[in-house]
Amino acid sequence: xxxxxxxxxxxxxxxxxxxxxxxxxxxxxxxxxxxxxxxxxxxxxxxxxxxxxxxxxxxxxxxxxxxxxxxxxxxxxxxxxxxxxxxxxxxxxxxxxxxxxxxxxxxxxxxxxxxxxxxxxxxxxxxxxxxxxxxxxxxxxxxxxxxxxxxxxxxxxxxxx
Numbered sequence: 001x002x003x004x005x006x007x008x009x010x011x012x013x014x015x016x017x018x019x020x021x022x023x024x025x026x027x028x029x030x031x032x033x034x035x036x037x038x039x040x041x042x043x044x045x046x047x048x049x050x051x052x053x054x055x056x057x058x059x060x061x062x063x064x065x066x067x068x069x070x071x072x073x074x075x076x077x078x079x080x081x082x083x084x085x086x087x088x089x090x091x092x093x094x095x096x097x098x099x100x101x102x103x104x105x106x107x108x109x110x111x112x113x114x115x116x117x118x119x120x121x122x123x124x125x126x127x128x129x130x131x132x133x134x135x136x137x138x139x140x141x142x143x144x145x146x147x148x149x150x151x152x153x154x155x156x157x158x159x160x161x
Contacts, residue, residue, distance in 0.1 A: 030056070033133055041130050042122040051116050053140050058109045061102045068099050108141045124148055 079085045115121040124145040
């Protein structure tokens with residue numbers, strides 16, 4: 001089926017204002033940012049939007065870490081059965097591994113908040129182009145544009161072989 005140039009006006013008709021759907025990026029849910037016509041990339045409003053997302057995500061992670069500490073202190077029971085003890089140790093090891101991953105993410109969130117304060121947020125570390133609002137909403141701590149990240153992942157796959 002051949003495409004014609006007359007198909008473009010139909011695409012333009014679909015750009016009506018629709019209510020923004022709530023986005024869930026893991027633990028937090030937020031309204032996606034809808035840039036105003038002619039708005040500069042990474043304006044004060046956009047930076048405030050991403051700072052709020054990061055603060056919310058950091059708060060959720062810190063609450064999870066705190067909950068884990070209290071849970072592990074409360075579950076200090078000694079099982080007589082070696083299988084029960086092994087299960088408990090495996091569960092604790094898995095929980096600690098997850099919390100360590102979250103601790104690293106909290107550190108990355110703090111670094112990203114520092115980048116926002118320094119007006120150095122939203123641009124690729126390698127090539128300097130805009131990362132994009134949708135990518136940043138999906139991954140607020142992203143420091144690479146999608147093209148540079150794809151190339152980095154391809155290189156990692158080649159090295160791993």
